[in-house]
Amino acid sequence: MEWYYILLIVVASIALLVCLSLEIFYLQGFFAMKNKGKDAQICYEDLKKRTGVNLPTKVEFLINKKRARQMLKACFKDNPFPRYRIVLMYLRLKAVVRLYKKEDLLQTGPAAACLSLAAAQVEDIYCMRNKVSEVKPVETDVAYSGLQVIRLYMMAYEGSDDFKQARFASALMVDNGLNGSFYKYECKDHTFYSAHVYYENQKVKLMKALKIKTDPADYNMDNLKKDRKEVAGVVKGYNGADIEELSFECGASGCVLRDRSEWNETPVGKAVNEMPLFRTVKVSEAPKKDFGPTTAKGPLSGIKVLDLTHIIAGPAASRVLGEYGAEVLLVRRGKFVKQEQAMLELDGWASKNSIQLDFNDPKQLEKCKKLIKEADVIVYSYQNHVLDKFGLSKEDIHTLNPNIIYGSLMCFSDTVWADRPGWAPLAEDITGLSIRNGSRKNPKNLNGVPLDYIPGFILANGILNAIRLSMTEGGAYNVTGSLSRTAVWLHECTDICENPDKNTKYTSTITCGKSEKIWDNVLQTVPGCAVGTVKYPTPATYVPYFEDLTQNMKFTDGNTDWVK
Numbered sequence: 001m002e003w004y005y006i007l008l009i010v011v012a013s014i015a016l017l018v019c020l021s022l023e024i025f026y027l028q029g030f031f032a033m034k035n036k037g038k039d040a041q042i043c044y045e046d047l048k049k050r051t052g053v054n055l056p057t058k059v060e061f062l063i064n065k066k067r068a069r070q071m072l073k074a075c076f077k078d079n080p081f082p083r084y085r086i087v088l089m090y091l092r093l094k095a096v097v098r099l100y101k102k103e104d105l106l107q108t109g110p111a112a113a114c115l116s117l118a119a120a121q122v123e124d125i126y127c128m129r130n131k132v133s134e135v136k137p138v139e140t141d142v143a144y145s146g147l148q149v150i151r152l153y154m155m156a157y158e159g160s161d162d163f164k165q166a167r168f169a170s171a172l173m174v175d176n177g178l179n180g181s182f183y184k185y186e187c188k189d190h191t192f193y194s195a196h197v198y199y200e201n202q203k204v205k206l207m208k209a210l211k212i213k214t215d216p217a218d219y220n221m222d223n224l225k226k227d228r229k230e231v232a233g234v235v236k237g238y239n240g241a242d243i244e245e246l247s248f249e250c251g252a253s254g255c256v257l258r259d260r261s262e263w264n265e266t267p268v269g270k271a272v273n274e275m276p277l278f279r280t281v282k283v284s285e286a287p288k289k290d291f292g293p294t295t296a297k298g299p300l301s302g303i304k305v306l307d308l309t310h311i312i313a314g315p316a317a318s319r320v321l322g323e324y325g326a327e328v329l330l331v332r333r334g335k336f337v338k339q340e341q342a343m344l345e346l347d348g349w350a351s352k353n354s355i356q357l358d359f360n361d362p363k364q365l366e367k368c369k370k371l372i373k374e375a376d377v378i379v380y381s382y383q384n385h386v387l388d389k390f391g392l393s394k395e396d397i398h399t400l401n402p403n404i405i406y407g408s409l410m411c412f413s414d415t416v417w418a419d420r421p422g423w424a425p426l427a428e429d430i431t432g433l434s435i436r437n438g439s440r441k442n443p444k445n446l447n448g449v450p451l452d453y454i455p456g457f458i459l460a461n462g463i464l465n466a467i468r469l470s471m472t473e474g475g476a477y478n479v480t481g482s483l484s485r486t487a488v489w490l491h492e493c494t495d496i497c498e499n500p501d502k503n504t505k506y507t508s509t510i511t512c513g514k515s516e517k518i519w520d521n522v523l524q525t526v527p528g529c530a531v532g533t534v535k536y537p538t539p540a541t542y543v544p545y546f547e548d549l550t551q552n553m554k555f556t557d558g559n560t561d562w563v564k
Contacts, residue, residue, distance in 0.1 A: 004461060009354040029100030029511070037142045037510040039109025039497045040116070042507055046496055047113045050277050050489075053465050055107050057120035058137040059508035061112060064515050067143035071096045078156030078535055081168055084221075088153065095150040098447040099143070105437045105452040106493045112145035112540065114457035116508070119541040120206040122324045126299035126545055128471055129291055136544045141519055145204040148457075150448030151537040152312070153319035154346055156523060159532015163337045170343035174198055176219040177227030178206060179423040181445055181490040181544065184257060185232050191240030192443070195231075195247065195254040196426040198311065199340060202252040209250035210234050210243075253411075253421045257443055260432030260491060270426070270429070271416035272484045278462030279414060279480045280469075286403040287475040289376070295427045298325020303467065304562060306375040307331065307352060311341055312449060313483060314381025314409050315348020316456025321377070322351025323539060323552050327562055331368060335555040336530045347554040350536050353563045359390045368392070372400045374562070377463055380408040384419045398476060405470065407463040407479040409455060414480050416507045424451035427483040433490060446490075455486040524550045530557035 041278045042059045048054045077091035079085045099108065119138040127135065147154065157163070177183060180194030185353065187193050197203040212234060219227050235243060239254035247254030263269040295301040300321055307318045307330040315330075324330040330352045332339070339345050355371075357364045369391075372378065377395060394406055411422025428445050430435045438444030459481035466477040519542075523535035534554050556563065 025097075025100065026065065026068050028062070030065045032100055033063050033067070034510070034512070035102070036108045036112075036146070037063050037472070039106055039493070040112035040140070040142055040145070041506050041508050041510065042118055042497050042500050042504070043109045043113035043493045045504055045506060046493065047110075047117055047277070051117070051461065051465070053117060053121065053461065054204035055124055057118065057123060057129055057135055057507075060118045060137050060139045060514075061116075061508055061510050062141045062514050063510065063512045064137055064141065064143070064519070065513075066139070066515070067519075068096075068100050069283060070522050071099070071143070071147065074154065076136055078523065079160070080156050080164055081171075084168070084171070089154055090155045094318070095153050095448055099150060100147045103447075104494075105433060105446065106490060106497060107446055107454065108142065108146035108150055109497065109550045110490060110493045111149050111450065111457065112140050112142050112452055114461060115145055115148065115540050116140045117126055118320055118457060118461050118464060119543055121461065121468060122299045123543050123545060125464070125468060125471070126294055128314050128468075129294050129299070139514075139516060139542040141515070141540050144519060144538060147522070147537050148540055149450040149453045152344065152347055152449060152470070154304050154523065156535040157529075157531055158531060159344070160337060161533040163342065164340075166337055167342040167346065170341055172221045173200065174341070174343060175221040175224070177224060177231045178203060178219065180254065180429065183228055183231070184429075184443060185235035187235055187238055187240040187243060187256070189239040189362045192257040193235050193238075193240055193254060194257060194426065195252070195253075195430045197252045198344070198423060204488050205250045206247060206252035206254065209246050230237050232511075235278070235476055240558075244321075248420050251421075253423065255426050255430040257429045257434060258432055259440065263431045268417045271413035272431075272482060273488055275413055275482055275485045277458050277485060277489055278497075279478075280462060280466060281478045282469075282475045283478055284400060284402050284476040286470070286474055286476045289403070289470040291471070293326070298546050300324040300326035303327065303377065304375045305329070305377040305379060306371055307379050308387070309381040309409075310516060311344050311381075311423075312348060313456045314459075315345070316453050317381075317407065317409065317459040317463065317481075318352065319348055319350050320457060320460040322558045323549055324546075325549065325552055326377075328352040329371065329559065329562055331357050333358055333369075346534070347536070348412070349530075350553045351555065353558045353559045354530070354558045355561075359387070359392070364377075365390055369400055370396055371562075372404070375401065375404060377405045377407065377467070379459070379463070380406065383421045384410060394478065403470075405463060405466045405477045405479065407459055407466070407481075408539060409481045409483070411483045413482060413485070423485060424449050424455075424483055427451045427487045431484050431487040431491070433487050436491070450490070451483050451487055454490070455483045456483055458486055517541060518548065518550070524553060526550070527552045529555050541557070550558040
């Protein structure tokens with residue numbers, strides 16, 4: 001037989017095996033997603049019970065076998081990185097494949113539950129504002145719900161070369177030897193430690209505290225092998241509790257990995273476990289809000305949201321409000337394209353307009369205070385008390401605007417460790433999620449960054465609930481959410497889905513095969529953004545009253561006021 005016939009047979013055999021493997025993956029993925037639909041039903045009922053938000057809205061959780069094929073194809077398209085394209089493609093493929101696998105620790109079902117409850121609340125606000133009595137069902141695509149917590153990897157854009165370089169430089173810097181999302185180090189007492197420093201100033205503080213002599217600027221993706229060896233040697237000289245305390249004392253953050261029982265025994269664990277998913281406190285008897293009828297922009301049109309957030313979790317909360325039509329004005333000190341964490345920030349700017357304000361300048365600080373007086377909602381996610389020196393504490397803001405809803409997101413509880421910084425992967429490591437998702441010897445963080453997105457969705461639900469209360473009862477409110485409390489809820493969701501209550505009456509259904517036009521594309525193309533054309537992941541929910549809200553995904557930079 002000629003050699004080219006042999007080559008042809010080999011190539012054809014490989015192609016056949018690939019096609020067969022893909023078909024098996026699609027089939028297994030379909031059944032995995034059906035199970036996640038059941039998880040979503042259970043988590044939805046639990047979420048309503050825990051939050052006290054119990055609306056009559058019917059929810060339909062949709063399963064469609066086309067989704068896996070759509071999302072795999074999207075992994076190979078629209079890759080904006082000028083270098084390391086293969087790295088981003090690998091991250092996308094890994095995340096999508098894991099999305100279609102069984103989850104030992106739930107995240108897709110809880111995400112679908114949170115997004116469904118937010119859609120139900122938004123529909124309720126729409127009906128109140130427009131005096132509509134008919135409540136239509138909310139449709140939630142389960143696969144797209146899972147996509148929302150890995151959306152960081154899927155976004156794409158066309159346009160600004162400056163922003164491409166800034167985003168690449170950001171990714172290069174954040175993936176360093178002190179990135180606890182990927183690297184855990186053994187301590188002297190055989191516990192394991194993960195550092196979480198996603199800003200350069202935090203990295204500098206931690207390296208100084210640990211007496212690491214290398215220039216912090218050289219700690220990046222290009223030097224991982226050398227840097228990881230150096231960090232491992234330094235961490236080995238500390239007991240876990242000591243290095244954890246040192247990490248917080250120096251102004252950075254890092255933690256000892258704990259299993260769930262160890263977390264439950266700590267003072268902070270006990271305080272977090274006692275918190276509700278979001279805490280709502282009425283702080284004044286302000287008159288009822290009347291926002292008037294909605295416009296074509298959506299059910300939250302005309303509601304002004306001042307966004308004092310950064311990175312992922314806080315921006316995820318305000319993004320949900322913006323997608324449903326709220327006027328979200330994001331406050332930044334510098335221009336969008338020059339943000340240090342451009343890699344992690346892009347997703348959170350969807351549906352927003354930004355304004356540059358330096359609070360050290362009295363005129364610009366006064367401008368911020370003017371905006372606070374005009375706002376209906378504040379969303380805040382920086383470390384507690386960071387803005388107090390500018391007269392922008394929570395209490396100061398309520399004095400400036402006695403009718404405002406103040407939504408804030410922290411890492412830990414609102415009592416113990418309330419003022420300590422923390423990030424989503426840290427919340428996974430410290431609460432036992434990483435060990436439960438893997439093992440003590442091989443802890444594994446969850447798929448994507450669910451402990452950013454899901455707490456953001458929960459805070460959005462808390463804010464929506466407060467908006468509804470302000471319309472029906474009046475009053476100003478504080479709404480508080482927590483990354484680590486959401487982490488505990490993922491434990492709780494996994495528990496109840498492993499042993500569901502057979503007597504539960506569901507207000508939702510599962511439907512296979514149904515779809516809406518919005519889900520024909522994994523990414524929505526949004527032209528005219530500050531960095532050109534951006535492609536954002538498609539939302540997971542659909543309500544017939546407001547069919548296409550992708551018009552709201554555009555973001556602008558350098559505004560001087562609310563965009564009318």
